[in-house]
Amino acid sequence: MKKLILILLVFVSLVTQAQNPTLFEEANDAYANDDFETAIAKYEEILANGETSVATYFNLGNAHYKLNNVAPSIYYYEKALQLNPTDEDVQNNIEFARSMTIDDIPVNEETGFQKSFNKFISTFSYDTWAYLSIIFSVIFVVLFLMYYFSRRPLVKRTLFGIAIFVFLLGGISVFFAFQQQEIQFNNQFAIIFSEEAEVKNEPSQRGEAAFMLHEGTKARILEDYQGWVKIELSNGTQGWMENNTLKRL
Structure with missing residues (x-):
């Protein structure tokens, strides 16, 4: 079994500039003592204060991974990558987290x-x-x-x-800054949080079930309609899901 490299990212500059250093240190201490629930609560408190950083999201992902919380771990790793797409530690750990998902969906690569x-x-x-x-x-x-x-x-x-x-x-x-912003705004993604979620062919409970998705799967948001969202998977498959079954990045 592959061993996940769980490294707490303590960026001094980020801690001092973007978040409460005392609360961040308390969260890190709880994590180091294997008190992952407390660590998660404190990291989330930092986010609730409007203070974000790669380190906070990364450590949140690590703590959830330790508790086998598949969807939250992938969600927070994805949030960390939104801030720094080139972070190798986050890239490595999210691959381990993705290996715990049930859905194996191929990716249609751009050419x-x-x-x-x-x-x-x-x-x-x-x-x-x-x-x-x-x-x-x-x-x-x-x-x-x-x-x-x-x-x-x-x-x-x-x-x-x-x-x-x-x-x-x-x-x-x-120009590249605006292009990157446009890519982010036009490509809204979400992580499936329900353990099992039904995808329908229309935005209605009466709609026919097309397929099932499971927690941790990433989907692109195409459209919102009265509590339903139209999603597209990495292989191009589309369908409708209830909004409360996923969490937007």
Whole structure:
């Protein structure tokens, strides 16, 4: 049996800037003492205060995994990846959590340029692309001022060329930031929380059952209708579920 690497991510900068350090430390202590219920309660209290971080979501996922709570563990790992899609610890642990799910649904992979483009944009989150655009903008202003006050023609041409290049990088970062935001808004996902949930061919209790899904399965939200949601699985299969059977990311 594969051994899950459960590492508590204690990012000092995140703890001090984005969350209550005392409460986070208490939650970590409870986790270290195998008191996972208390740890979960304290991590959730941090989130209830509007304070989020990769570390909090990751540790919540770990605590739920220890208690064999399949859906919550996958849900919080997914939330951590929303903040940092490249975090290897989260990527590794979510694969272990997914191995506990019942539904084995194949993925229809994107192909060609669109796949490469989306993969590249997903390298960073929306916030990171936005920060990069700000950094490039500041560098551009500095280079432009140096160009403006320089008296040597060769230096001026060099600075102007570099400034234009940095300006283009800033513009590209802004474009990628909006593309990443659009991808996130147009691709709303949810995790099935019910132990077993019926998927119907129409948004009604009288609708014919199409298939069953189980806790921990990830689905894309396509439409909302009077307490029902239309979902799409990774293999393209669609159907309607009651809204209370899943939790949106």
